Amino acid sequence: MTRNNNLHRFPRAKLMSGPTPLERLDNLSAEMDIDLWLKRDDLTGLSFGGNKTRQLEFYLGDARQQGADTILITGAVQSNFVRSAAAAAAKLGMQSVLQLEERVPDMGAEYYSSGNVLLAQILGAEHLGYPEGEDEAGADAALHARAVELKAKGHKPYVINLGLGHPPLGALGYVVAGQELYQQMPDFDAVVVPSGSGATHGGLLTGLALEESTASVFGICVRRDRDKQQARMKVVLQKLADLLDIDARLLQDKISVFDEALPPGYGKVNAITSAALEKMARTEGIFLDPVYSAKTFSGLLNLVESGKIKSGEKIVLLHTGGLPALFGYQSELIHNPT
Template sequence: MTQDNKLDRFPRAQFMSGPTPLERLDRLSSELGIDLWLKRDDLTGLGFGGNKTRQLEFYLGDALQQGADTILITGAVQSNFVRSAAAAAAKLGMQSVLQLEERVPDMGEEYYSSGNVLLAQILGAEHMSYPEGEDETGADAALHAHADELKAQGRKPYVIHLGLNHPPLGALGYVLGGQELCQQMQDIDAIVVPSGSGATHGGLLTGIALDESDASVFGICVRRNCEEQQARMNTVLQKLADLLDINAAPLQDRIKVLDEALPPGYGKLSGMTHAALNKMARTEGIFLDPVYSAKTFAGLLHLVSAGEIQPGQKVVMLHTGGLPALFGYQNELIDNLS
């Protein structure tokens, strides 16, 4: 069975208008001594773009098949996923309920009012809050409790889960994304992606493997340390392989995660991350977000300096978008300009 046929079994809403650009970063390539390309999934289009658009095609496809009229999802206050879900719901004439978790302590007022928060309000999303940031099971349970209330009102809710106890439908979007990348470029030596929930990382790794690419895929930890993220990726890849009816073991053997850019933690920036964000902007005129893509680029720079990425290798970094969060972090970013 071909990869396309495997994915055809799953309902899909259409949000992607076509492949996203693959752009060579000429100045950084020269400076770093590698052949560096950027896969521009910040340009997926819907609701300020970002990688979650690909994932939402499969979640919302499932929701439509079930006759849902309301989407419920949980994430950090400046979550790109919840903002993208609100945009996708609006496009399909659905209501969205966004549960915002307290994952990032000691943030200023702008973190709670601008960026993704403001955009979700413009999109007409309903909001609820969850006091903990590291309780996926509890956060999902809170969504289901609210979904039960909506059912009692006659609405038809659909929950997009955060925890690992559910099939990773969103990862199917990056199985297609991996295939798309392989169609755009052959002979890739390495791909560098953020690794958080694991859906993007796991889906892309699966997609290129099904396309018979042997590129190394480096997942840059943005939320958990290497040991915890390795365990999570094993689970994500097993559940994704179960969905596709393929063997997970060869995929699990290819997991590479690095946490050098993670400190001081999820949603917090180090000097290493600030430097990476500024370097990309000032060298290539491209903005990165503070939570995911800046840490991804910081991780890539570490891989080059450590010799994990060799001189002359063809390297693709996935730009996952998330640019509205820049405004939620504006005071911290201004304080670290140099």
């Protein structure tokens, strides 16, 4: 597979502040006996950064081309995607409608008022609720119903769909990121990424494949178990390959997902996730978020412990940001002083 130039065909809104840093983690490298690097996509520049900025460049580019004035998106209550979408819409002079799904049960009051929820309110976004957390088609349908109402009032709405039935435009942002990473450092053995919607994982895998990189891409499940995520990734990669007019089979053969860090489920903090979050902070002075990046680092620790990542290998860990969510999870993370 050779480098593909079809990306220029897709409209793109400029939201990134530039290529994100690639930083060596010297202390953890010595402790873990690997050559560990952190791709700092927590530093993408827009509204506390995070990986969703890359995806939104393509969604908002398409929205602007269609003359949209309002962006509609759905996600969990502490979703980084919806917060980033509200910020991107504000930057481009648009309104935003954020639908918050009940994906994470039994959370404290701060989960519903702090972190990303607070930031989205400051940004002036309209908020909707959706009672289910595992109904992508229903959540998308509810957004489209709101879009019909807005259209009747003279607005030009644009829906960023969640379900697999739609082209994964956002994944194109991580095709770009894969190529960016390869240009920064072509000689690494593996990159470890969160695997949720599949856009970040699938885009990065595709971008590296287009650069003919031989590095493995290890996806750490943050929402579904290994079998379900494997099936989802096949669909995402097929739809992404269709967008780029390349052979999906060359990508699907590279799928590698692990779910050891997932229990008890999406958005729930377990002991190993909390320990991984604290380890990164106390060893390197870098914060991770409890939903994606801490679970991804926990997955990396397991890959090293199980021997799937070997001594001396050069590994890149993708930091997807999401740090405002830390404040929505304070009751889950804080230790009572003794």
